[in-house]
Amino acid sequence: MRFPAGSLVGVILAAGLATTAMGQSPGGSIQGAVRSQTGAPVEAATIAIVGTRYGTASRADGRYSIAGVAPGTYTVRATRLGFAAREQQVVVGAGAVAQADFELKSAAVALEQVVVVGYGTQSRRDVTGSVASVSNTDIATMPVPRVDQAIAGLVSGVQVQTVNAQPGAQLRIRVRGGNSLQGSNEPLVVVDGVIGADLNQINPNDIESVDVLKDASATAIYGARGANGVILVTTQRGRPGEMRFEYSGYTGVQDPSKHIDLLSADEFARMYMRNPNRDKSVSFDTTATLPTTDWQNQTYRSAPMQDHEIRISGTTGGTALMAGASLFQQQGIVTNSQFNRGSARFNLDQTLGRRVKAGTRLTYSRSVEKDVRVNDGYGSAGGPITMMALRFAPTIPVYATDGSFSGPLLASQTMDNPLAIANLREDRNTTNYLLGNLFATVELMKDVDFRSSVSYTSRGTLGQGYNSRLLRQFLGQGQATINNADNQTALFENTITGRHALGRSEFTALGGVTAQETKRSGSNETGTGFATDALGYRRLNLAELVTGGSSSSRDRLLSFLGRVNYGYAGKYLLTASFRGDGASKFAENNKWAYFPSFAAAWRVSDEEAFKRLLPVVSELKLRGGWGRTGSEAISAYQSLASWAIGSPYVIGKSRFNNGANPSRNSNPNLRWETTAQRDVGFDMGLVDNRISLTFDAYKKTTTDLLYNKQVPYYTGYDQYVTNIGSVENHGMEFGLDTRQTLGRIDVRLGGNLSFNRSKVLDLGGDKEFFLDGVNGSLPNFRPAAIVRVGEPLGNFFGYVWDGIFQNAAEAAASGQSDAKPGAMKLKDLNGDGKIDASDRTILGNAQPKYTFGQTGTFAYRAVSLSYLLRGVQGNKVVNLNRQGMETPGSDVNALRNTLDYWSPTNPTNSMTGMGIGPFGAMSSRWVEDGSFVRLQNVTLGWEVPPRLTSRANLSGVRLYASGQNLATWTKYSWYDPEASSRGVSDLDLGWDDSSYPGVRTFTLGLNLGF
């Protein structure tokens, strides 16, 4: 099937020809100023002449003017987020200037706010589901490269976690916890209606608003992709008013937020020499003073970042235009890590006569990410840089006498000098991203609109890597890799919206059909055996052996959707929605799935009796809803049996690379994951709407979970994907926003608090299954995590550490295989007199008990100060880093707590004896409290008064200084408690295995309007 794109063009053209050009006649004008209660000018207030398309926005000095208004009497309306809307009557005479000034009152409840919901918008007043909105003004104060980073801590029920602080890395976002075991729990991202956009490639300063759909009544319109919540990003359209040119930019510096306390060279040498089992090929003179190499200081750095943007925005005639370009550059605090992004945007909205509106949202970006090796184990491959920066012996100078990077302490150690890793290894990823959307809305008849939209997303990535011949991973060989991936998605959506009023009843109905196709293709080449490091990946042909491969897949979705909103007297609101999704990736008998939802709301505060009884409650809406949503959770072809191609084999002295291996059995019954969710809540405004309070309670049950279930190895496989079991999430969310005036200071204080609990209800008959958690780095740590019925997701699993064996008798009696005085003692949980697999238990959970955010903004005249505190409480993190650094007298550097090692004369229970390493399997020793409270952002801004800038023909000049991640209060002992080395999955959450250090940032910024 092909998209009939031609027909769409036809629709637009036909409509355009059928209309006549708008007549323009000379008239009067309206002008005025918008101020707040404190008298401060209000910028960017929308001034609209009700019932016409005339309008503009106030400038930085609060002033506005609208020209070309035909003589007559009008209602002029001023609206601005954070203020109550105001209207006044204005009489405009021919050629006259009418004055209309507004004083806006702060309001935390924004009933008029336009909320973006799936396939349409609603006013906040009419929303029946749980939808949170973050406007551009809330996030503009934070100089961060990603939209999702900017909303961290601002929205209840939404957890945004920096699992990897490396520039350009993906964030982990959860809306009301994770439903899926195996599949992605990341919310669906929709940018200007384009489903599945990449937030890393969207410039946050292009954003108008971010709306988060949380409950099923709101997300069910996204059907099979709605289960994880939906983040709707709307980019700015051309601002009302004349075209203006703007510059904005910032520059900043980043530093590691923490330094791990390790042994100095002297301490290291003394400890080493005390170890009776040390390698005697190396020895130290413990009476001499040794210079210390602080490998952390050598490897980490102060790193600059900067952002520059230009933008033109405005409206002339029927055309609204927003076009801009930006350049963002961020060096990483680990030497040789970097993220650069250039992007351009073109947003056009064109009125074509009275019936047709058409427009485009087009953005292109190119990013280059240079990564360093982190989040990895050790093995014989040299190790990640963040491990070597800690473990390399402090007695070794950075460079050897011949100028090369020094090797490890012992010739037998397969460790790389961290600076060698930084300088001799390249890992470069380039992404070219195009997201384009062309749409037209046609008024078929009064109150009936047809909308057609064609979107195209193209994402091309090029990975280029080289490992030097001098690094352990490919010692003496060198290896270069090239990876190309090309993803293209076409989305064709057609919807019809109708509105009808009947007495006090109002109906809105939406119906639509959409089709989406995604094609992925990729290729990779690997060259191994380089005679010289000179060219690296730039000339793969230099390699002794070049191997390559390619891949290709296609998946398609076909959907029908509909929604009906009914309101009676604006007080009683009902919403019902439905979506049917068909997907190619599921087996023939399970291609289609259907997702309904229902919601109702009662605006209690509109009842006269209520107004009389509780005048302090200025607004109260009770909401309740239920819906079913889905998750695709798997990639294409997972239901089909497969032989994988490409393993190496040798016949005689000939090597072949096309060996075939069975990789998957067929599963004709694979189907969607389905999540049913109930939500009840209320929105409340108090004291003239100066205080806004939102509450939601929800319960989600996910069934038919897709999971790569582990199977015994004797089957010839290690796992297979199947629909097993069920998981439940329930929780509560509170949101608070207040706006008030203290003297001449505008004060805005807000906060949010979210609780979520997950529970595994069923695992397809199994009681539990185990997870590796540790990847290949510590094979004897497997299994290290468990999913068990009745327990939450994210449980760590292993032995319980119970101190240190104090004497030989205790060791002999323990039944523990490696027992000896000074060794780690484990708890014999079942009391059978020996330590074995049955003594393992759940050691803690990686999911937080609650998360919160607290914001404040204080504005005095042109100066404003804002902050954001963010907290995560009650979660555990496994600090695998310590595991290799707590052997007293080791040949790698160790933590300073090893100085207090056990000995018969120092009978501690917290550190093993000299030369004795930790127990070789997963234990509670490495499980730490990951709770933290973080001062995420503080920004001090100054709107330069117009009298200082107007002479330079500038307006809207703003200067600000900002700090990110300024302080973290936590018991966690490593770099950053948010780090999660296995990525964003909920099953592998909370493993810190050589993570990238946390980053503290200071920036200075400037906005200019011309």
Place this chain on the structure above:
Amino acid sequence: MTLRRFAAGAAIALALGGCSSYLAETPEDFLTPTSFPTTENDLKIALGGIDNWYTGGSNQAYYIRGWPMISEVPNEQTILINATTGSKYEVDRYVNLPDNEWLWRTWAQMYGAIGQANLLIKRIPDMQGVPQAVKDRYLGAAKFHRALNHFNAVRVWGDVPLITEPITDFGTAGDVKRSPQAEVYAAIAADLEDAAKLLPVKWPDSATPDDGRPTRGAALTMLADVYANMSGSIIKQNKWAQAAAAAKAVIDSKAYTLVPNFADLWLVNNKNGPEHIYSIQFQGLIRNLFTSQSRPSGIGAESGINYWCTTPEFMDTFLDTDKRKAPTFLTQVTVGTTTFFYDTRGSVKGFGDKTPLFPKPLPYYGKFYDNGGQSIALNSGRSDLNWPVYRYAETLLLYAEAENETAGPANAYAAINLVRARAGMPALAGLTQAQFRDAVRQERSWELAFESKRLFDLKRWGLYETVVGNDPVSKVGWKPNKIWLAIPQRELDLNPGLTQNPGY
């Protein structure tokens, strides 16, 4: 209204036009068992893929190092010298837990190969359009691989799951139990009897019998080995006559000869020579890691990774006149103008920078040393040396042993004396059956040192407890009855119906 009709028509056409075909899924970049393998070339890559379980996947495939780790290291002739903890230490000192990585890695790969062989064994007979001779060869090869892996597993773990059908329903996979060893052996023997009939002496496109693909000689030699094991102290079935017959069939095929100079056998340039019957192939970037782990470090360009040594006691069992002694043990190395010795002599330092961890100097393996053959340093610490599974000298010794057990030594001398003559050892004559038994056992220890034979020989000879139980190194964690390694914990966790071996 035309406009409205047009728009609505477009939407409806899109929605209904070929709905079902729009969502159909056809594989784009992989092969499915419904269409693969279909041709002779398909069979070639499907058989080649079995190598992936032995030598693929960077360091982890089981013949790269995992197999010697569980089949050679635990014996009394090999010692780990450079660590006092960790998974390697655990297997050497018998302190291994059921979650030791070498156990599950090797187990997983053996059964991976068995699973792949099962798919081929089931499909090949039904393939159309492929000549019968081709089908026979590949069917024989698949049966050989299924037998080899079951044989490896049963010798390491005792009772093990016997998997002879492709597993397509994971729902019932948890019902599998450990089969008694006798049953496993019977299935192995049946596979090898079939394979010996189906396989060629050498593959049509190969210059030598051994090029890494199974052959009739390989199947028969393994069959002799299998029958010898079945006749041993554990299974206690008398299959000596069958063992002798299988070995004799190899001898009578005249496809193999002993390499005249024992030292030449071990050079990388001489791999797949006239004596090699079946070897795991290493070439190019698929390299053997165990061979350099058994090589000393601290000797400049010839440095290896220095994990495994052997013992002076074992070296002393060799006569100085035995031509195998020097190639089997590495006691001195000359790099450039410096000569290093394994024990300190005068002012010259002993080699191996971890030697002090073990209280006395130890000689290294000589067989896998191949001085100057290939730069270990330039090959990421690996070599292209093959891993010998069967060579003709073993066929001769198996024949001698089986013939002696069946009918006494009379017709057994010729075979053993061929092996002894190559080693410069005097011919045996005039021995009783018991004396001959001891002689052939001693000969196996000398001839096949470090080739993963010793441990299983001790088991079938009933000497395991005596030898390993009294070895000062193994004794660290040795317990009586600990003759079988632990079933990997993961398998027990996933299938509680499996039982653990004693001692864990």
